[in-house]
Structures are given as C-alpha cells and as structure tokens.
Amino acid sequence: MISLRRLLTGYLLATLLLTLLGVSSGVYWMVSRHLFRANEVRLRSQLRLAPHQDRPLQLPLPVAGQYAGPQLLVRVFDEQGRLVDQAGGPPDLPDMRPDMLEELRQSSRYSRLYPSHNRHEGWMMLGVKVVDRQGHWAGMVEVGTGTRPAQDLLRALGFYLVVCTAVGLGLGTLACGWLARRVGRPVEELAKVARTIAAGDWQSRADEGVGPTEVRSLASDFNAMVTRLNESLETQRRFVADASHELKTPLTSVGAMAEILETHDVDELNRGRALAVIGREVERMELLVNDLLTLSRIDHPEQEPEPLELVPESKKLLEEYQLRYPNLNWQLEPCPPVRIAAQHWQRLVRNLLDNALRYTPLEKSVLFQLSPGVLLQVIDQGQGIPSDALPHLFKRFYRADQSRARSSGGTGLGLAIVNSIVHKAGGSIEVQSRLGQGTTVSVRLPEAK
Numbered sequence: 001m002i003s004l005r006r007l008l009t010g011y012l013l014a015t016l017l018l019t020l021l022g023v024s025s026g027v028y029w030m031v032s033r034h035l036f037r038a039n040e041v042r043l044r045s046q047l048r049l050a051p052h053q054d055r056p057l058q059l060p061l062p063v064a065g066q067y068a069g070p071q072l073l074v075r076v077f078d079e080q081g082r083l084v085d086q087a088g089g090p091p092d093l094p095d096m097r098p099d100m101l102e103e104l105r106q107s108s109r110y111s112r113l114y115p116s117h118n119r120h121e122g123w124m125m126l127g128v129k130v131v132d133r134q135g136h137w138a139g140m141v142e143v144g145t146g147t148r149p150a151q152d153l154l155r156a157l158g159f160y161l162v163v164c165t166a167v168g169l170g171l172g173t174l175a176c177g178w179l180a181r182r183v184g185r186p187v188e189e190l191a192k193v194a195r196t197i198a199a200g201d202w203q204s205r206a207d208e209g210v211g212p213t214e215v216r217s218l219a220s221d222f223n224a225m226v227t228r229l230n231e232s233l234e235t236q237r238r239f240v241a242d243a244s245h246e247l248k249t250p251l252t253s254v255g256a257m258a259e260i261l262e263t264h265d266v267d268e269l270n271r272g273r274a275l276a277v278i279g280r281e282v283e284r285m286e287l288l289v290n291d292l293l294t295l296s297r298i299d300h301p302e303q304e305p306e307p308l309e310l311v312p313e314s315k316k317l318l319e320e321y322q323l324r325y326p327n328l329n330w331q332l333e334p335c336p337p338v339r340i341a342a343q344h345w346q347r348l349v350r351n352l353l354d355n356a357l358r359y360t361p362l363e364k365s366v367l368f369q370l371s372p373g374v375l376l377q378v379i380d381q382g383q384g385i386p387s388d389a390l391p392h393l394f395k396r397f398y399r400a401d402q403s404r405a406r407s408s409g410g411t412g413l414g415l416a417i418v419n420s421i422v423h424k425a426g427g428s429i430e431v432q433s434r435l436g437q438g439t440t441v442s443v444r445l446p447e448a449k
Helices: 004-046 098-106 148-198 213-263 268-299 310-324 342-358 387-392 402-407 414-424
Strands: 072-078 083-087 111-117 122-131 137-146 328-332 366-371 375-380 428-434 438-444
Touching (some): 004 137, 098 122, 310 342, 310 366
Parallel strands (some): 328 366
C-alpha cells in the first residue's frame, strides 16, 4: 500500500516535471519561431520589401551585387529559369532548387520561403517573382542566408533548458519531499492514533501542534470527536451498569419470595405478604422499564412534533393533581406554542410535580407557573437539595436521598427524563435550592417557528 507521503511526492514531482517540460518546450518554440521570423524579415528587407508584404519585383532584372553581402546570397533567374546573375554568400554555396522556381511560377503568390543547404549548414531561401508591366512572369530573384547562427543558438538554448529543468527537478524533489513530510506525517500519525483507538485504547490522542493549519484543525476535531465518543460509551456503560443494579434488587426480592413460597410451608398470612412483595417489586421493575423506554423514545424520536398549546394541556393535568394535593397552586399566563410532543410535555410536568409534591409537607404549598416567553417554574417549600447534589441531579439513576427515593418508589430517572425532553425541544433547565427552604426548577423553551 502506497503511503500518503510517497503519493504526495509522486503527484507533486509529476506536476513539477510536466510544468518544467511545458515551460521549456514553450520557450524553445517561441525562440525558434522568433529566429525564423527574424531571418525572414531580414531577407525581405534586403530586397526592400515590407516584412509581411507579398508583392513582385518589376523589370528590369535587378543586379545581384546591389543586394548581396558576406552572409547573404542573391541569385537572379530569367523567365526561362536560367541563372543570369549571382553575388554574395560563402564559397560553399547552397544547392539551387529548380522545383521551387517552377512552383513559384505556377503559384498565385509573389514570394515563397523554402529551405536549402550546403555541406556545412542549412539555408533559408526566399524566392520573389519578377514581372513585366503587364504582370507576366519575367524571372525570379532568390535571396538566402545560412541558419547556422540560429541553430547554434537553439542548441545552446536547448542545453541550458535541459540543465535548468534537471536542476529545477532536483530542487523540486527536495521541496516536494519536505512538503509531503510536513503534510503527510501528521496525517499518518493521525491514522496511527485512529488504529490505536480502534484497538481499544481510548486515551490516545492526535498531536494538534504539527502540520499545516488544516491538519491541525483536523487533529483537533478528531480529538474532540474521540472525546465525545468516549464520553458517550462511558455513559452507556454506566447506564447499563446502573440499570442492571436497579433491576438486580427487585429481581433478588422476587426470587427470594418465590423460593420461600416453593420450599416452605407458609400460612396464608405470610403467603399474602410474600405475594404482596412480589407484586410490589414487579410493579417497580415495570416502572423502571417504562422509564427506560421513555428515555429511548425521547433520544430517538420517530418524527418532529407539531406545535403544542401549553396552557390548556397543563390545565388538565393541574386540575387532576389538585384533587389529590390541595396544597398545589398554579398561575397560567398565555404563551406562544412550543414544538414538543403532548405526551412529552405531560411527562415533564408530571415528573416535576411528583418531585415537588413528594418532598413538600401538606401544610406547605407548591406553585406551578407558566409565563410569557415560555418559562415554566415549579416552586416548592420542601426540604431542599444539598448544594453538592445539584450538579448531579440530571444524571440517570442519581438520587440525592437514596433511602427516601427508594421508599417512595422513584427510579432515579425522573429528572433525567425531564432533562432529555427539555434539550430535545431546544430549551434549558435550571435548579435552585436551599436546604430547609425549598427548590425552584426553571424550564425555558423556544417558541415554535
């Protein structure tokens, strides 16, 4: 399997090589094109023609010597194609091209560029028609120059480009290797940490201080994700352990009572007591299982609830509770609807009222308030909650008073259910309490949009 660093190095080097080759080829082509055009302009200007002008020369046939030079050959041909004058150029003259003379005679153009050569170098030749006053063919003037200087320049340029490409590729290899290590090593370390975590070591974390900004951000997000997963798994393990512990006690009681009924000859009174214990523990287990199912449904709702009017929904519950608890008072003010399931709102209200009424003597009151801005408050004058217990109230199976909560039939999930309902609805919950003075639970929910 190819490592990330090798893959990055390969891609970067391939990109660099293609770029260098493209630039070098482009420079070489542009310079060679420039030299070709420069020679063409030189030849045309020698015959006093504009650089891009395609026009013939007029009779009489020109004298070769007036255009020739040491490096510039001029030949003059008559209308039959015979060489009538020649001047300039080196001793080793380039070959004549009768075929090009004939092509120019037949062509509609007045000039043509073509190559030739001698024993030492290539030549660039320019043939220009000579016409009479009626525009008829009267001969040709051929002017040419050697291309050795241009070829030498192109060979030198090619050599330098090859050297520069090789040097650039070498330096690029070092730079690409450094860049690949800088980017690839932190990612490989991150992958190594991920494998370690997958093997069960949840304490491993990626180094957030190395690599580019994006890699450091990735490492930070990865560590945060692992931390949340670890906390979630730890919560799940504690939840399973707590649920098992909560179910163990009633199951032990039921098993003991069943064993007594099976193995001992008990009278009707003790049999009734044993059956009552079994019924009470079964009821307790049923309550616990129902609370667990409620938590599961809250955490994974099947669909988004419709907006709910809280005042009429709350009033029905409060009237029902006041029949049993005359010390319950309420104040319901109009407030906007909230996107929450009706059964969840009922469960939230019941759990808060049950807690408040359970620990408040009948001679003291409990107040239920629903205010504009969707603020729900349940205020009691009960025994209060110790300050060290307040941060743990919404943990599952937590009881501030273990003995009283068990004797009253609580499962330790009431406030955990309330907390899950509130947060699923996008709200917040706060508890304030003082020992001997009472407790205030405040729930704020967002309006339905």
